[in-house]
Amino acid sequence: MTFVNHYPKAARLVKANFIVAFVALAIGGFFGLIQALHRTDVFRGFVSSVEYYDVLTGHGVLLALVFTTFFITGLYQWGVTRTMEREPENTTFSWSWFVMMVVGTVMTATAILAGLVPGSGMSAAVLYTFYPPLQGHPLFYIGLALLVVGSWMAGGDWFWSYRKWRANNPDARIPLQTYMVIFTWLMWYICSLGVALEVVVLLIPWSLGIVQKIDPLLPRTLFWFFGHAVVYFWLLPAYFVWYSILPKLSGGRLFSDPLTRVVFIFFLLLSTPIGYHHQYADPGISLVYKMWALIMTLVILLPSLMTAFTVISSMEHGARQRGGSGYFAWMGALPWGRPAFVGCALAGIMFAAGGFSGMINASLNIDMLVHNTAWIPGHFHLTVGTATALTFMAITYWLLPQLTGKELKFKGLALAQPYTWFIGMTLMSNALHRQGLAGVPRRVSEPEYAGISYDVPFGTMAEMNWQVAIGGITLFVALIFFLVVVGGTFWAGAPATNVDDTIPPPLSGPEHSPKVLDNLKLWVGVAVALVLIAYSLPLAEMVMDGLFSPGAFPAPV
Amino acid sequence: MSTPESAAPGKASGPEAPSEGSKEISLDEFEPYGTLAVTGSYFVLLLVLYALLYFVEFATHAPHIID
Ligand code: HEM
Ligand SMILES: [Cu+2]
Numbered sequence: 001m002t003f004v005n006h007y008p009k010a011a012r013l014v015k016a017n018f019i020v021a022f023v024a025l026a027i028g029g030f031f032g033l034i035q036a037l038h039r040t041d042v043f044r045g046f047v048s049s050v051e052y053y054d055v056l057t058g059h060g061v062l063l064a065l066v067f068t069t070f071f072i073t074g075l076y077q078w079g080v081t082r083t084m085e086r087e088p089e090n091t092t093f094s095w096s097w098f099v100m101m102v103v104g105t106v107m108t109a110t111a112i113l114a115g116l117v118p119g120s121g122m123s124a125a126v127l128y129t130f131y132p133p134l135q136g137h138p139l140f141y142i143g144l145a146l147l148v149v150g151s152w153m154a155g156g157d158w159f160w161s162y163r164k165w166r167a168n169n170p171d172a173r174i175p176l177q178t179y180m181v182i183f184t185w186l187m188w189y190i191c192s193l194g195v196a197l198e199v200v201v202l203l204i205p206w207s208l209g210i211v212q213k214i215d216p217l218l219p220r221t222l223f224w225f226f227g228h229a230v231v232y233f234w235l236l237p238a239y240f241v242w243y244s245i246l247p248k249l250s251g252g253r254l255f256s257d258p259l260t261r262v263v264f265i266f267f268l269l270l271s272t273p274i275g276y277h278h279q280y281a282d283p284g285i286s287l288v289y290k291m292w293a294l295i296m297t298l299v300i301l302l303p304s305l306m307t308a309f310t311v312i313s314s315m316e317h318g319a320r321q322r323g324g325s326g327y328f329a330w331m332g333a334l335p336w337g338r339p340a341f342v343g344c345a346l347a348g349i350m351f352a353a354g355g356f357s358g359m360i361n362a363s364l365n366i367d368m369l370v371h372n373t374a375w376i377p378g379h380f381h382l383t384v385g386t387a388t389a390l391t392f393m394a395i396t397y398w399l400l401p402q403l404t405g406k407e408l409k410f411k412g413l414a415l416a417q418p419y420t421w422f423i424g425m426t427l428m429s430n431a432l433h434r435q436g437l438a439g440v441p442r443r444v445s446e447p448e449y450a451g452i453s454y455d456v457p458f459g460t461m462a463e464m465n466w467q468v469a470i471g472g473i474t475l476f477v478a479l480i481f482f483l484v485v486v487g488g489t490f491w492a493g494a495p496a497t498n499v500d501d502t503i504p505p506p507l508s509g510p511e512h513s514p515k516v517l518d519n520l521k522l523w524v525g526v527a528v529a530l531v532l533i534a535y536s537l538p539l540a541e542m543v544m545d546g547l548f549s550p551g552a553f554p555a556p557v
Numbered sequence: 558m559s560t561p562e563s564a565a566p567g568k569a570s571g572p573e574a575p576s577e578g579s580k581e582i583s584l585d586e587f588e589p590y591g592t593l594a595v596t597g598s599y600f601v602l603l604l605v606l607y608a609l610l611y612f613v614e615f616a617t618h619a620p621h622i623i624d
Contacts, residue, residue: 252582255589308596313589320591321582327594352599356606366615437614457614507584 002499003082003402010081011403013094017074018396018403020102021067022486025389028062029479031055036428036472038445040465047116052445053125054115060128061112064234064384066105069147071392072237073101073154076181078399079240080158083175084165088157097153104146111140127443129223130203132214135554138207141199148192148199155185173510174518176257177244183264184236186524187229190531191272194225202547206554213551217284218542224278225535229271234384236267238351238391242311242344244503245395249341250334252318254506255310258513263310265517266303269527270296273534280367289538290364297362304355311348317507339411343394343418347387350425354382357433372443375436378429386425393482394418400486402501406493414485420478428471431464438464 004011034055037043047055077094081087088094108124114137115123124136130144158181162174174182198219206214247254254260276293279285316330324333335341357379360366370376397414401407408414438454438461440447454461516522 305596308599309592312595313592316589316591317582317587320587321580323580324591327591330591331595356603359603359607360610366611369615507587 002405002496002501003078004405007081007087009087009091009094010077013088013098014074014078014081014399015403016098017070017077020105021070021074021392022483024062024066024070024105025479026483028059028067029476031059031062033472033476035059036468036475039447040469041446041448042465042469049445051116053127053443054112054123056443057115057125057127058109058112061108063389064128065144065147066109068234068384068388068392069151070101070105072184072233073098073151075237075240075392075395075399076158076184077154078403079177079244080161080181083177084161086161086164089160089164093153094157097150097157099150100153101147101150104143104148104150107139107143107146109143111137111143129227131223132203132206132216132219133552133555135207138204141203141207145196145199145204148196152189152192155188158182158185173515176254176260176506176510177240179261179518180236180240180243180264182520183268183523184233184240186520186527187236187268187271188233190524190527191226191229191233194222194272194275195227195230198222198226206548211548213548213553215542215546215548215550216552217282218539218547220279220282221275221285221539221542224275225272226275227278228275231380231384232267232271234388236264238347238388239263239307241391241395242307242348243314245398246311246341246344247314247318247506248503249338249344249398250315250318251322252314252316252320253504255313255317256508257506257510258508258517259306259310260506261510261513261517263303263306265523266300266306268523269530270300270303272527273530274300276534277362277364280364281371284542285538289534292534294362294364301359308352315345337415339408339414339418340394340398342415343390343397343421346418346422347390347394350382350390350422350429351387353429354379354387357382370436372441373436374432374440374442374447377442378432378436381425381429381432386421386429390418390421393421396482396486398500400489400493401496401499404490404493405496405499406489407496408485409488409493410485413481417478417481417485420474420481424471424474424476424478426471427467428475431459431467431471434458435461435464435468 034046035052038046038049038052077088111122111124114120115125122137122139124140126134126136126140130136130140158178162178162182165178202214202219202222205211243254243260274293274296276285276289277297280290315334316324319330319333322333322335324330334345336345357375360370361376361379397408434457435454436442437458438456440454456464510517
C-alpha cells in the first residue's frame, strides 16, 4: 500500500503533470543539443543560423518555464496530498487547472515551433525573456498567460486542502512539506503578478496591433520583478526535496525543522525586491536601486548558507548512522549506489559551484565583465539546469513506484544517469564560463566574427568549443537514459511489493519553535511592504510618461 | 504507508531508514563537525576564487580612469 492506493485521484493528477513535464524536457533537451553543436560550429546541419533563435526560444521556454512548472505542480500536489492526508477537494477543479496549463503550453509551443515551418506565417523567436521590442505572435503571450493563471489555480487547490485540514487541526503546526508549498506559492503569487501585468496589459495588446509602440524599459522591469523570484520558484521545490526527502535517502533525518521554516520565510521576503540585479546594465534604473539590489542579494546568501548547513548536516547524520566517520571521510559512507540519492547529491554539488558564478553576477561591477556572455548560460545550467533539473529527475526515481505501484525499471541506467549528467555538465558549463570570460556572447548562433579573435584567459577556443559540444552530447545521452527509465517503468514496470515511501521525523521538530513562523498573514504583509519599497517609485516613474511611451517599434523578427 | 513527516514526532513509525544494520544517532549525540569542515572549505574556496576573478580578470581588464 502506497500513495497510489491511498490517494488514487491525486496520483493520477501528479502523473499527468509529470508526463507533460517530461515531454517538454525531451523536446527542450534535444534543442539544447542542437545549440551546443551549432554555436561551436561542430555541426550546423539541423537548423539555419536564423532558425537557431526559434530553437533557442523553444529550449528556454520548454525547459525553464514548462518543464519546471509542470514538475513543480506535480511534486507539490504529491506533497500536499500526503501531508494533508486528503485527496484533492474537487476533481473537476483540479483537472481544470491542469488542462488550462496544458492548453497554454500548446499555444505557446505552437507559436514558437511554427517559426521552424516555412510559410506558416507565425513565429515567436523572442527567447524565453520576450523582451520588447522583439515581438512574437499573440498566441505566444496568450499561452504563457494561461500557463501562469493555471498555476495560480493549482495553488488555490492546495490552499483549499490546507483550509480544510486547518479546520480539523486548529492548533497543529503546518506539516513541513505543506509549509514549503505554501511559502513557495505565496512568493509565486506576488512575483508572477509582475509578469502577468506585463503580458496582459502591455504585450498582448501590442502584439495584436491594438497599440503600435512599446516602452522597452517598463516591460523589462516588470519581467524582472518576476524574474529573480522565478529562480526561487525553480529552486525552492528542489529545496523541498533536499530538506524533506534527501535526509532520508542519505539514511538519516532532517537536522532541523524550524531552521527550514526560517529559510522559506527569508525567500518569501527577499526574492522579489531584488529583481534589479538583472538590470545592472539597463539605463533608466537609478544606481540607488541597483545598490539596494546588490545588498539584498548578499543578504539572500544567508538562507542559502543556512540551507547548505541544514542539508549537509542531515546528510552527515545519515552517513554517521551508516557508520561513517572523520571530517571528510563520512561522505564515503553515503549511498552512492542509489540513483535518487546520487542525483540529489550531485545536483547539490553543482549548485555549490553555481553559487560562485552567481556571486560574480551579483557584483554590480564585476558583472560588467560577464554580462550577456556565455558565462551566464554557464551559470544557470548549474542552477536551474542541474540543481533543479537533476534533482527533479532523481526524485522521480523515488516517486514513480509510489505513483504507479510499479518497481523502477532499468535500475542500472537510472544509477548511471546522474553521473552521466554530472560529467556532461562539468564539461559544458566550465567551458561556457571560460568562453564568457573571453567575451564570447550568449544567444548568438555564430559567435565568430571576421577580424575579431577572443582573448582567452584559460585554455584555447577550440578546446572550449569541444567541451561544450561533447558536454552537450553527454547531457543528451543522460536525458535519454532518464526517459528510458521513466518510460520503461510506466509501461513495463513489475508490480511493486514493498514501496519505500516513509519519511522519518526531523531530529529537531517544530514543537519548540515559535508559532509566529506559521503566521502566514504576517509574512505576506512584510513581503508586500518590501516589494512596495523597492518597486513603487521606479514603476511610477516609468508609467507616468504613458504606459507605451517612450515607444519603440517592433524589432524585425 | 505515508507518514506526515512533522505532524507528530515520536508517533511516526520511527527512523526506519538506517536499515543498513547501523546505529541510531539522536540529536544530542550528533555533532556535525563534518558539515563544518565541508562548509568551511567551501567558504574558503569561494573567497579564493572571488579574489582571483576580481584581481586577475576584472581589475586587469576593466577600463581604467587613469589610462
Ligand atoms: C540536454 C541538456 C542541455 C543542453 C545541451 C543545453 C545547452 C544549452 C546551450 C548551449 C545554451 C546557450 C545557447 C546560446 O546562448 O546561444 C542554452 C541556453 C539555455 N538553457 Fe540549456 N541546455 C540543456 C539543458 C537545459 C535545462 C535542463 C534547462 C533548464 C531547466 C536549460 C535552460 C536553458 C536556458 C533558460 C537557456 C537560455 C536561453 C536564452 O538565452 O534565451 N537548459 N542551453
Ligand atoms: Cu536573480
